[in-house]
Ligand SMILES: [Fe+2]
């Protein structure tokens with residue numbers, strides 16, 4: 001798929017809403033047994049626009065700095081994925097501010113909601129970023145021989161970490177006819193495996209999704225929500241959570257509960273950032289960059 005077609009299918013750009021991933025299933029046929037030469041994209045997460053607390057008194061500035069750094073990359077990523085919690089309280093003004101900053105990205109943006117984006121319902125989020133047709137917001141697309149899947153595992157602020165039967169059935173259909181050597185990359189907000197259930201850092205029915213993914217040779221699952229990098233492997237599935245651009249959270253079990261972690265300003269920038277991902281012949285290479 002060339003860049004302009006890719007943009008047409010998945011890109012949300014600052015010049016207008018063009019997030020038009022189609023009905024269930026992929027947008028373009030995979031060439032049989034295709035291995036990607038090299039595809040690179042960037043993941044950002046948890047920008048919490050509208051957050052005003054001591055853990056970061058200017059989340060717009062740290063997101064803006066992140067965008068500047070990505071725009072300065074000599075080779076632009078195929079796309080930038082934002083894995084949710086774009087806003088802090090789902091307010092229209094917060095979506096507007098976020099879109100203004102993210103709209104400066106030179107690369108197309110793929111975005112999915114976090115629980116902070118669906119407070120009071122999903123309408124404001126979908127009004128801001130559009131909704132994949134024919135689904136509850138989940139979608140998939142192919143680029144350079146890699147199959148990308150974007151999941152929604154937040155339906156309201158309370159029901160975190162749930163995919164639901166409709167989405168799981170869609171996922172099964174989406175994967176059913178794919179060859180096992182197709183590299184798969186899955187995006188979602190809340191971790192799909194039981195990372196730390198005591199703090200709700202899990203997806204209740206995530207194991208069902210992972211069962212559909214387990215037969216593939218190379219699966220990479222990228223999530224946000226926990227505001228820190230934790231990697232984990234189960235069989236052929238590798239998981240990486242991401243740093244936030246807004247504020248850090250404590251490591252699992254090191255505090256009474258999860259939430260914004262106040263650290264000195266110079267340390268804060270070392271704990272915020274983005275991730276570059278390169279897929280080369282089915283191998284996933286991740287490179288963490290911080291704002292320090
Ligand atoms: Fe978050």
Ligand SMILES: [Fe+2]
Nearest residue numbers: 085114115225
């Ligand atoms: Fe979250």
